[in-house]
Amino acid sequence: MPQQSEATVNPGPRDRATHTPVTHDPATHDPATHDLVIRRAHVFDGHRALDGLYDIGVDGTEITAVSAEPLRGGTEVDAAGGWVVPGLIDTHVHFYDVHAVTDADSMRAFEERDRPGRLGLFLDHGVTTVKSVGDPTDGILDTRDRIAAGTLRGPRLLATGAGITGREGHPAATIFKGNPWARARWAAEVDGVRHIRDLVHRLADRRVDAIKLLSEGACAHSGGPAYLWRNPAFPDAVELERLPLDVLRAGIEAAHERGLRVTVHTAQQAAAREAVEAGADGLEHGVTVEPLTDDSLLELMRAHDVTYTPTLWVDDAHPDARANLRKVAEAGVRLALGSDTFSGRGLFGANTLEEAELMVAAGLSPAQVLAAGTSGAARACVRPDLGAVAPGKRADLLLLDADPTADIGALRALRMVFLDGGLTVDKR
Template sequence: MTDSTLGAVSATAITNTRVFDGHSLSAPTTVVVQPDGRIGDVSADAVVVGAAVVNAEGTVLLPGLIDCHMHLKGRESLETLATYGVTTGLDMATWPASQFQSLRGLRGVADFRTAGMAATSQGSTHSRIPTYPDVALVDSPDKAERFVEVQVADGVDYIKIIADLPGPTQDVLDALVAAAHARGLKVIAHAALYEAVRMSLAAGADMITHAPLDRALDDATAETMLAQGTVFIPTLTMMKGVAANLTAAGVPGVSYAHAHESTRAMHAAGVPVLAGTDAYIGSFTRASPPYGESMHDEDAYIGLLERAMPPYGESMHDELALLVDAGLSTAEALRAATSTAAHAFSLDDRGAITPGLRADLVLVDGDPLTDIAAARRVLRVWCGGIEV
């Protein structure tokens, strides 16, 4: 279905379904999807004259899932996300700006927010990508202001910094975060190594994405994150794949156990944990390995990363299972992909099934509070009130 054929959306009444309220399931009730794409009445006795009725007996209705770390690759990526119940994708690096600008405002597919291009520095892994924008290679504090200015002009929603080593120095990280915060933008730091996490927190990053593979985060890190209100997006699906592939290739000092333990410890300490996958389907360009000099064959290294890249949509359900395995309850894991995610990214119009919010809804077969795998059994999906 194309945007031109979507037309006006009639009201829909989803009846006899149990609604996930962030903590538990309601008794069987009715949820009304209004023609404006918002949630209307949510009650057992809701009546909408002329509404299309979906008898959802035996099902559970979830808020649309939010993938807190993915990468856009055209409209097809948004379509695929939606089929798995992911109604919002938070893009963590896409360029040129025209690529994401052309996707704004699409209807009947997953919505998105974007970081545009991510800041890094000369000599980093990402700087070796031939198409990487020069303005994103921030090698001195004075260049940080220019980078953020360009991002704001392009219409990004937040700033991403690739903090892994080799990468930006501490003074550059400090300047990037300060420039972003001065413009009211949150900062997400890519940090798959312990030292990169430490440096990112010292700079005041709002979120850490990826969990380190070289060393587990400790109590002191948790205390810092709690004190600063930092959010953690461990991308366990991606880290598990990368660790397995690098270990098989003989790269020393890399273990998924560090990522798992970091997630367990941060959650136990009360640090907000979000569900993100690093989903992307495409090819890397040649880049230098960040996990030690033992991996000299760059083509082999890139092949390992390509095989680790999670697929759109499906990987969200892998991530939920890994979060539960790391100590989150099923309800906490679902919140990590709904209300907690929406709050962290200031998406005040979604993340819950409440009158007036955007009608991003996922109907599933079974009870994901009993078994998180039930969230995989997607029956129907609405994105902004439009069934996909």
């Protein structure tokens, strides 16, 4: 790869740092001039690397041209042979601090003191969309709406609200065992079919972006009827109740009635099969605590068009997690990148990059992982406007100094981040 020179930005009529829109007089605006042009870039378009160098034209929030021929822009960025890729999408995060929030006052303190900086960390690492799959419903939906309204700076936020689990299931009886205030808000414990159906419809009424169910929790089967959850941070194993099959199926059916996708937290093959057969659209974690030996499960996932999110950032300690991911990928099952990032370990945004690197370490190619973190993640989130460098897509773009299809570590060589066509991070 030839040595890269610094990008040159030619100021134009749009304030990219503040997302201030520009109003063009139709009588004077040249339609051949784009609001923004990123010039002479290699491109990974969300699926593959394109041959040659391209100019990318952006108008407003949308990509309007990807051209091998030169384009003109009111604002121009000289990529100087760098790489443009879609903004990264992390489909599995937990944003609120489960350790710090124990009552209404600590919740407000977190939102006032910590929320802005932690949202900014995602953007600083090139993560332009995140999906929360288990946060307090009121708080995370308020955060989502503030970002969408432009009163809070952060990545595009999608949210399921509280994760739905069985009575005394994970994480209610594990993470939140000693925190009843948070337990009532982070984990929605259900007692039966009617209860879960009513809860799913209430969440749908609040315009959640998807539904998250927890089947058996992050627990290993002990060889008997009990399911045990073990974590080094907790002194004792916790016996959990599984989400009954009829309740699991009812939750999925209710969500589908409202046009919402359902992703299910599993750890074992039996639970994964149960979720897929019940109609789940995605598996969070998938199979982590044992080797994936059931080839018919792979065929079932592929036949049902299920998305597998491996979350190696938390599950890499399980000796079978990497091999299971490799087997799933080789079988042609759809993949999405999701880190399971949470407060108290690592750094938001940086954890997403580590997830990408762990997926490569598991045996996937950089291009496969890039696709999982862009177009694959967008598909899992039912956001066809995201995850690709192509006309008609949202202008969520990263400009990198090195080739991420050769080395996934190039995601750390981040020069610029564009969100909805606005320059939101500039590291030159």
